Amino acid sequence: MIRRLLTVCVAGLLGALAVGSPALAHGADAPDGTDYRTSVTTLAPALPGLTVRAVEAGARLELTNRTGRTVEVLGYAGEPYLEVRPDGVYENRNSPATYLNRTLDGDTEPPAGTDPTLPPSWQRIGTEPVARWHDQRTHWLEEAPPEQVRADPDRTHRIRDWTVPLRDGVTPIELHGTLDWLPPPSPGPWWLVSLVGALALGTLGLLPAGTRRGRLVTATLAGGFALAGAGAVAFAVARELDAGADGLGGVTQGLLAGQIWPLLTGLGALAAGAYALARRPAADFALALSGACLALFAGVANAAVFGRSVAPVPWPGTSARVLVAAMIVIGVGGTLAGVLRLRAVERDAPGAGGVVHRDAAAGDQPRAAAATGSNP
Template identity: 40%
Template sequence: MGSRTGRRPGRVVAGLGALAVAVCALLVPAAPAAAHAGMTPDAPFYRSVVTGIAPQVPGLVVSVERTGETVTVTNGTGRAVEVTGVSGEPFLRFGPKGVEENTASLTSRLNAVRVLGAPPAPPPSATAVVWKHVSDDATYTWSDHRTHWMSRQRPPRVAADPGNPHPVSTWKIRMTVDGTPVTVEGALSWAGASATAGWVAPSVVGGLVLLALVAVGLAVRSRTGRP
C-alpha cells in the first residue's frame, strides 16, 4: 500500500505535464492549423466563391475551396475543355483520357509558389507547351493564385478594420469548351476576425511551456526518489 501511494503523486504530475504539452500543441497557432502548409496565417478568414459561369455549359461544374486555395473542375460535357492560364497560355486540358497540364506554362510555375516572393523562372519560351498527364478522371483540383489572397500582409481595408467583413477582389478564369470561350467569375472576401486571430499571446505560450517542463521535471524526481 505504501509504495502504491508514493507513486501516485508522480503519476499525477506526469499527467499534468503531458496535458500542458498537449494544450501547447493545440494552441500554437490555432487557426493556421486548419490550413495546409504554405498558406498564409490569415487564410482561414478569407472566402472565395464562384459568382457565375458565362455562358452556362451543361455538365461543366466549377467550384473553389472556401479559402480560394484550390479550384475544382468537373468536365461532364463530353467535349474537350481547356483552361487558360494567367497570361492567356494553355494551362489545362480535359479530354476523354483525363486531364493534362502544360508544365511549361507560366501559370503552372506560378502555382508552385505558395505565397508572394521571388518570381519563378520564366518558361523556356512564350509559346512553350509541355503536356503532362495528371489525372485519369474527368474531375481535377489544382491550386490557382487567381482565386485567393497570396500576401502575408492583409489588404489595406482589412488591416484597418479586421473585425468586420470586407470585399477584397474579383477574379476570372477563362476556358474553352470545344473552342467556345467560357468565363468563370468569382469574388474573394474577408470574413472578419480579430487583429490577432489564430495566435496565442507569447506570454501565455511561454507559461504553458514552462508549466510542462516543471511538471515533467517533478515527475522524474518523484520516480527516482531524488529530493
C-alpha cells in the same frame, strides 16, 4: 507507471496550449482558416456537365468536366495551362502558371526556359476529369490586407470581382467569382471560455468515484466524451468535404491520407466514453489519456478557427468555433478529472499511507467492524 504516462501526456498538452499553433492541416498548404472568402458565381456561357467550385476554404478551385469534351484553363498570359479531358487532367510544362500555382503563396519560381508563347508540352497529372488548382486571380497574395481593409477592418469589404478564362475547343468561357474580406473574431474570448470550462469540468474529478455524485460525474464525462468523439470525427469528415472529397470512397481516402489522427482521436474518445460508462477497471486512465489526445489532435489542432472568419468546413464559422471549444473543454477537462481520480486512488492504496475506501452498498463490511471482530 501510470503517473509517468499521464505526466508526459499533460506536459505535451500544456505545451501545445502554450504555443497555441494549429499543428495539423488537410494538405501541404491548405489553410486552417482565413479571413478571405473566395466564391464562384457564374460560368458564362453555362456548359452542361461543366461545374466549378471553391474548395479548401477557397484555397483552390475545383473544375469537374463531364461534358465528354476537352476544356482548357488558361494561364496568366492567356496561354493553355490545364486541359481537363475525358481521360484525365494534363498540365502544360511551358506555362508559368504550372509552377506558380504549386503553392497557395505562388512563390515557386518557374524553371529556366518556361515560356507561355511556346507550343504546349502536356503532361498527364490525373486520371479523372477533375482538376484542382491554386489560382492567383482568386486570392489576396499580399501579407498585409488591402488598403480599404486597413482603413476599416471591422467591416466586410469586396476586394475584387475575378475572372478565370476557360475554353471549350475554340469557344471562350468565363468563370466569374468574388473575393471578400470578412472581419475575423477575437480569439481571446474563445480561449478563455475553453480553458475556464475545462478547469470547471476537471474539478469534478475531486469527487470520490465510489459515491453517488462520483458515479454521476463518471456518466457525465462518458457522455461528454461520446459527443466530443463524434464531433471530432464529424469535423475531420467536414474538412475532407470542404477539400473536395466526393462520395464515401473519396471521404474515406482523404481521412486516411490527411485526417488519420483526428479520426483515431474521435474514435478513441467514443471508446473511452463507453469504457467509462461500463465502469471498467482503469476507466479513469482511459479518460485521461483519450482526453489529452482529443484536446491536442482535434481541439488545439483546429484552434485557428478561433481567430479566422472562414473555417475549412462547410459550416458557418461560429458553429466550427463552438465545436472546437467543446472538444478542448471536454478533452482538457477529462484529462484533469482522470488525473485527479488516479492520484486519489494512489493516495488511498494500501502501503501508500492512505485508507482503502469500500462501498458498503456493494456488500463489503466496514473495516472498523472487521478489525474488532464485532458483527456489523
